[in-house]
Amino acid sequence: xxxxxxxxxxxxxxxxxxxxxxxxxxxxxxWFMLALFVGWGVFMVYTLIRFRARPGVAAxxxxxxxxxxxxxxxxxxxxxxxxxxxxSIPVWADVKANPPSPSEADVVLRVVGEQFAWNIHYPGAxxxxxxxxxxxxxxxxxxxxxxxxxxxxxxxxxxxxxHFPVGKKVLLNLSSKDVIHSFWLPTMRVKQDAIPGMTVxxxxxxxxxxxxxxxxxxxxxxxxxxxxxYFSIDTPDEFAKWLDEQKASAATEDDYY
Amino acid sequence: xxxxxxxxxGLRISFQTRRWGTESMxxxxxxxxxPFWRKYIFSVDHKVIGIQYAVTSLVFLFFGFCLMxxxxxxxxxxxxxxxxxxxLFSDATxxxxxxxxxxxxxxxxxHGTIMVFLGVVPLSVxxxxxxxxxxxxxxxxxxxxxxNMASYWVYLIGGTIMVLSFFIPExxxxxxxxxxxxxxxxxxxxxxxxWLLGMLFLIFSSLLGSVNFITTIMHLRAPGMTxxxxxxxxxxxxxxxxxxxxxxxxxxxxxxxQFMDRVFATSFFLPTGLVVGGAPAAISGGGNPLLWQxxxxxxAHPEVYVLILPAFGIITExxxxxxxxxxxxxxxxxxAICFLGFMSFVxxxxxxxxxxxxxxxxxxxxxxxxxxxxxxxxxxxALLISLxxxxxxxxVPMLFALAFLPMFGIGGLTGLPLGLASPDIHxxxxxxxxxxxxxxxxxxxxxxxxxxxYYWFPKAVGxxxxxxxxxxxxxxxxxxxxxxxxxxxxxxMAGTSRRLYDQxxxxxxxxxxxxxxxxxxxxxxxxFFQLFFIVNFFVSMFAGKKVESDNPWDATxxxxxxxxPPPHGNFLAPPKCYRGPYEYSxxxxxxxxxxxxxx
Numbered sequence: 104x105x106x107x108x109x110x111x112x113x114x115x116x117x118x119x120x121x122x123x124x125x126x127x128x129x130x131x132x133x134w135f136m137l138a139l140f141v142g143w144g145v146f147m148v149y150t151l152i153r154f155r156a157r158p159g160v161a162a163x164x165x166x167x168x169x170x171x172x173x174x175x176x177x178x179x180x181x182x183x184x185x186x187x188x189x190x191s192i193p194v195w196a197d198v199k200a201n202p203p204s205p206s207e208a209d210v211v212l213r214v215v216g217e218q219f220a221w222n223i224h225y226p227g228a229x230x231x232x233x234x235x236x237x238x239x240x241x242x243x244x245x246x247x248x249x250x251x252x253x254x255x256x257x258x259x260x261x262x263x264x265x266h267f268p269v270g271k272k273v274l275l276n277l278s279s280k281d282v283i284h285s286f287w288l289p290t291m292r293v294k295q296d297a298i299p300g301m302t303v304x305x306x307x308x309x310x311x312x313x314x315x316x317x318x319x320x321x322x323x324x325x326x327x328x329x330x331x332x333y334f335s336i337d338t339p340d341e342f343a344k345w346l347d348e349q350k351a352s353a354a355t356e357d358d359y360y
Numbered sequence: 361x362x363x364x365x366x367x368x369x370g371l372r373i374s375f376q377t378r379r380w381g382t383e384s385m386x387x388x389x390x391x392x393x394x395p396f397w398r399k400y401i402f403s404v405d406h407k408v409i410g411i412q413y414a415v416t417s418l419v420f421l422f423f424g425f426c427l428m429x430x431x432x433x434x435x436x437x438x439x440x441x442x443x444x445x446x447x448l449f450s451d452a453t454x455x456x457x458x459x460x461x462x463x464x465x466x467x468x469x470x471h472g473t474i475m476v477f478l479g480v481v482p483l484s485v486x487x488x489x490x491x492x493x494x495x496x497x498x499x500x501x502x503x504x505x506x507x508n509m510a511s512y513w514v515y516l517i518g519g520t521i522m523v524l525s526f527f528i529p530e531x532x533x534x535x536x537x538x539x540x541x542x543x544x545x546x547x548x549x550x551x552x553x554x555w556l557l558g559m560l561f562l563i564f565s566s567l568l569g570s571v572n573f574i575t576t577i578m579h580l581r582a583p584g585m586t587x588x589x590x591x592x593x594x595x596x597x598x599x600x601x602x603x604x605x606x607x608x609x610x611x612x613x614x615x616x617x618q619f620m621d622r623v624f625a626t627s628f629f630l631p632t633g634l635v636v637g638g639a640p641a642a643i644s645g646g647g648n649p650l651l652w653q654x655x656x657x658x659x660a661h662p663e664v665y666v667l668i669l670p671a672f673g674i675i676t677e678x679x680x681x682x683x684x685x686x687x688x689x690x691x692x693x694x695x696a697i698c699f700l701g702f703m704s705f706v707x708x709x710x711x712x713x714x715x716x717x718x719x720x721x722x723x724x725x726x727x728x729x730x731x732x733x734x735x736x737x738x739x740x741x742a743l744l745i746s747l748x749x750x751x752x753x754x755x756v757p758m759l760f761a762l763a764f765l766p767m768f769g770i771g772g773l774t775g776l777p778l779g780l781a782s783p784d785i786h787x788x789x790x791x792x793x794x795x796x797x798x799x800x801x802x803x804x805x806x807x808x809x810x811x812x813x814y815y816w817f818p819k820a821v822g823x824x825x826x827x828x829x830x831x832x833x834x835x836x837x838x839x840x841x842x843x844x845x846x847x848x849x850x851x852x853m854a855g856t857s858r859r860l861y862d863q864x865x866x867x868x869x870x871x872x873x874x875x876x877x878x879x880x881x882x883x884x885x886x887x888f889f890q891l892f893f894i895v896n897f898f899v900s901m902f903a904g905k906k907v908e909s910d911n912p913w914d915a916t917x918x919x920x921x922x923x924x925p926p927p928h929g930n931f932l933a934p935p936k937c938y939r940g941p942y943e944y945s946x947x948x949x950x951x952x953x954x955x956x957x958x959x
Contacts, residue, residue, distance in 0.1 A: 110854065110867055110868045110870075110871035111854065111871055112850045112853070112854060112871075112872060112875065113850070113853050113854070114786070114853055114854070114855075115854055115855045115868050124782070125782055125783060125785055125786055126786075128777070128780065128782055128783045129777055129783045129786060129787070129853075132776055132777045132780075132783060133777075135776075136773040136774070136776065139769075139773060140766070140769060140770065140773060143740075143744060143765075143766070143769060144766060146744065147744055147747065147762075147765065147766065150744075150747045150748050151747065151752060151762070154683070154747065154748065154749060154750045154751065154752050155751075155752050155754070156684070156751040156752055156753045156754075157751070160751060161684075161751060161945050161952060162683060162684040162685040162749060162750045162751040162944060162945040162952065163685060163749030163750075163945070164685060164686065164944075164945050164946055164947050165749070166685055166686070166688050166745065166746065166748055166749040166750075167688060167745050167748045167749065172741050172742075172745055175741070176734070176737055176738060176741060179734075179737055180734055183730045183733065183776070184730070186730075186776075186780060187726055187727060187730050187780060190780075190782065191726060191780040191781055191782040191783070192719075192722075192723055192726065192781075192782075194782040195719065195722050195723075195726075195781045195782050196719050198782065198785070199717070199722070199781070199782075199785070200717075200718050200719040200722065201719070217635070218636075218637070237633035237634070237635050237640050238640050240635045240638065240639070240640060241638065241639075242638060245638075247635070280634070280635040280636075281543065281547070281634060281635055281636045281637075281641075282541075282543045282544040282547065282636075283541055283543070283544065283649060285714060285788075285789060285857075287789075287855075287857065289786075289855035289868050292785060292786055293785070294714055294785050294786070294788055294789075295714060295716065296714045296715045296716065298649055298650065298715065298716070299543060299631050299633075299634055299649060300631025300632065300633070300634075300647075300648065300649065301631075301650075301716065303715075303716035316866055316867055316868070318855070318857055318866055318868075319857065320714075320788065320789040320790070320857045320858075321541075321789060322465070322536065322537045322541070322544065322858075322859040323544060324465075324544060325460075325461040325462040325465060325535070325861075326461065327461075327465075327859060327860065327861070328461065328860040328861040328862050328863070328865055329862075329865055331865060331866060
C-alpha cells in the first residue's frame with residue numbers, strides 16, 4: 104500500500120535524501136525575512152504616528168544622530184554571509200556541482216525532453232545505451248536509436264513513465280530534442296533545464312516510495328502546461344520487476360526498427 | 361592635447377553657448393512663432409516630449425494590464441468561457457470565449473514586454489526623466505533636443521509594431537515569453553519576428569535617450585549645481601542612463617542574431633541535431649541556445665535596476681518634501697546607487713542557475729547577488745530613517761511613496777531565496793519568482809510612478825488633482841495589489857511552475873487553486889481602482905483647482921522655481937544654485953524650506 108502524500112500551501116512533501124537541506128534554507132530564510140520585515144514595519148508605523156505633522160511642531164533638521172542603522176546593516180550582511188557560505192554554497196556543491204561517475208551510481212538513465220513529453224531511456228542489463236542519430240527520429244523511434252546496435256538490444260524506452268528504486272543513487276543524463284524544457288520533480292527537490300545540444304547530469308536518491316508527477320518548469324510552447332510525466336519510486340524488487348515487464352513489451356515492438 | 365580632450369572642449373563650448381548663450385531660450389519669442397504641429401506634436405521641448413512619453417506609456421501600461429486581466433480569468437477558471445466579452449474574440453484566439461493555450465502564451469509574452477519596455481521604462485525615464493531632470497538641474501532644455509524628439513518617435517514606432525503584431529493572421533503576436541529563449545523563439549511563428557523588430561526600435565530609442573541624459577547632466581547644470589547638490593532623482597536618472605547605455609547594446613546584438621536565425625536561416629542559437637515536431641530540423645546547427653540567455657540577462661538584470669532606480673529617485677524627492685526635513689544619509693545614498701549600478705552588471709547569471717552550473721560559477725553569482733543586496737538595504741534604510749524626526753504630511757503622493765517602502769521591501773527580501781542558488785532549486789521558474797519581481801515593479805515602481813504623477817501634476821498642468829479620488833485610488837490599489845501578489849509566494853512554495861495555461865493539471869497546482877482565484881479577484885479589483893486615477897487625471901486636467909503658487913508643495917528643488925506650467929526654455933532668468941537639494945526646517949529660519957535657487 105502506497106503512502107498518501109498531502110499537498111498544501113507551503114512546501115510539497117519531500118521524499119529525497121538531500122531535500123531537507125534545501126527546505127531548511129528556505130524555511131530559515133523566511134524566518135529571517137519575516138523578522139526584518141516586522142522590525143522595519145514596526146519602526147515605520149511608530150515613526151509615522153509619532154512624527155505626523157502637528158501645528159506648532161517643526162521637523163528636526165538633524166534627524167537620527169546614532170549609527171545604529173549601520174550596525175543593523177552589518178548584522179544583516181553577516182547573516183547573509185552565513186546563509187551563503189555556511190548553507191547555500193556547500194549544498195550546491197553536494198547536490199548540483201559534483202556528479203557521481205556512472206560506476207558510482209546504482210541506476211543510470213537518460214531523459215530527453217520534447218514538445219510535450221519526457222522520453223525515458225534505460226540502458227538495460229548491459230548498462231550500455233544504444234547509439235542514437237537525430238536523422239533517425241520518427242514517430243515510432245522517438246529517440247533516434249540506431250537499429251542493430253548490440254548495445255541497444257536490451258534498451259528500454261518509455262514515455263512519461265519514470266521509475267527508480269528507493270535508497271539507490273540515480274544518475275540521470277538530461278537533454279532535449281527541440282526546445283528548452285525544465286525537468287522538475289517537486290517532491291524530490293530536483294530541477295534542471297533540459298537544453299538541446301547539451302547533456303547535463305543530475306543525481307538523487309529517494310528515501311521513501313510513492314507515486315508523483317514530473318512537471319515542466321520552462322515555457323516550451325503551447326503544450327507547456329500539459330507536459331506532465333509520472334514518476335514512481337519503487338522498492339528494488341518492484342523496480343526490477345517493472346524493468347522486466349518493459350523488456351517484454353519492448354521485445355514485441357522491435358519489429359518497428 | 362589629445363583628440364578626446366579636444367572633442368570634450370568643443371562640446372563644452374557648444375553647451376556653454378546653449379546654456380544661456382546668445383540665442384537665449386528664455387526670450388519668450390521662441391514658442392510664439394511655432395505652429396501647432398511643431399509645438400505639440402513634433403516638438404523639441406523636453407517637457408512636451410516628456411508628456412508625450414508619459415501619456416503614451418500610460419496607455420501602454422493600461423493595455424498591458426488588460427492583457428493580464430484576461431489571463432487571470434483563464435488561470436482562475438481554466439477552460440471556461442470569458443464572461444461578458446468572450447464573444448468578441450476570434451476563433452484563432454478564444455473560440456466561443458474559451459482561451460486557447462497559444463493565445464494565453466501571446467498574452468503572457470506581450471504583457472511582460474509591454475509593461476517593461478513600453479510602460480514602466482518609458483514612463484520613468486522618458487516621461488519623468490525628460491520632464492523633471494532638466495528642470496531640476498536648472499537647464500533650459502536637453503543637450504540634444506532633436507535627438508530627444510527622435511527617441512520618442514522611434515519608441516512609438518517600436519510600440520506600434522508590438523501592438524500590431526496581435527493582428528498577424530498566422531499565429532498572432534510573439535508567444536515565447538518576454539525572455540524569448542531560443543530555440544523556442546526561433547521555431548515560433550511570425551509574431552516573434554515582429555517582436556524582434558519592435559525590440560530593435562525600442563533599444564535604439566533608449567540608447568538615444570541615455571546619451572542625451574548623460575550629456576545633459578554632465579554639461580547643462582546651472583552654476584553652483586555641483587554633483588553633490590544634485591537632487592537624488594537626478595542621480596537616479598544619471599545611473600540609470602549608464603545602465604541603459606552599457607547594457608542594451610548586447611541585447612541589440614542578440615536580437616539581431618535571433619532575427620537572422622529566423623529570417624536568414626543562420627544558426628547562432630540552434631545546436632546541431634535539433635529535432636522539431638518529430639522530424640530533424642533543416643538547419644545548419646552549431647549554435648548554442650545558452651548564448652542568448654547570457655546576452656539577454658546581461659541586459660535584463662541591469663534592466664531591473666532601470667525599473668527601480670528612477671522610482672527610488674521619485675520617492676526620495678517626495679519623502680524629503682513631505683517630512684519637511686533633509687534626507688538622512690544623502691551621500692551614502694549616492695554612493696550606494698553608484699555601487700548598485702556597477703554591481704548590476706555582474707549578477708546576470710543568477711537567472712540561469714538551473715541551466716547546469718558548476719561550483720565556481722554558482723559561487724560567483726550567488727556572492728555578487730548577496731553583495732548587491734547591501735546597497736539596496738542602505739537605500740531603503742536611509743529612506744526609512746529619513747522619516748524619523750519629520751513633520752510628516754500625508755499627501756496623496758506621500759501615501760504612495762510611503763507604501764513603496766514596505767512593498768519594495770517585500771520584493772527585495774523575497775529575492776534572497778532566489779539569489780541563493782540552493783533554495784533556488786525549488787523556487788526557480790515558479791510563481792514565487794512572479795510574486796518577487798511584481799512586488800518590486802508593481803506596488804514598488806508603479807506606486808512610485810503614481811506618486812510622481814500626483815506630485816508633479818500641479819507643475820506640469822497648473823491644476824491640482826482631486827485629493828479624495830487620489831486617496832481612494834491609493835487605498836484600493838494598496839489592498840488589491842497585495843491580494844494579487846501575496847498568494848503567489850504560496851503558489852510558488854507549493855511548486856507551481858510559472859507560465860502554465862492551466863495549473864490544475866498538476867496535483868501540487870490544484871492544491872493552491874483557491875489562491876489563484878483570490879489573486880485573480882485582486883487583479884480585477886486593482887483594475888477597478890485604476891478607474892479613479894483615470895477619471896482624476898482627465899477631470900483635473902481641465903477642471904482641477906488652479907494652483908495659486910509656482911511652488912504649491914513648498915519644495916526646495918529648482919523645478920519649482922519655474923513659471924507654472926514652465927514655458928519653452930524653462931526659467932525666466934538663468935537660475936543659480938546656492939545649496940544642497942533638501943534644506944528643510946533649517947534651524948533659525950522662519951520658513952521651513954530654503955529653495956536651492958534662492959540666495
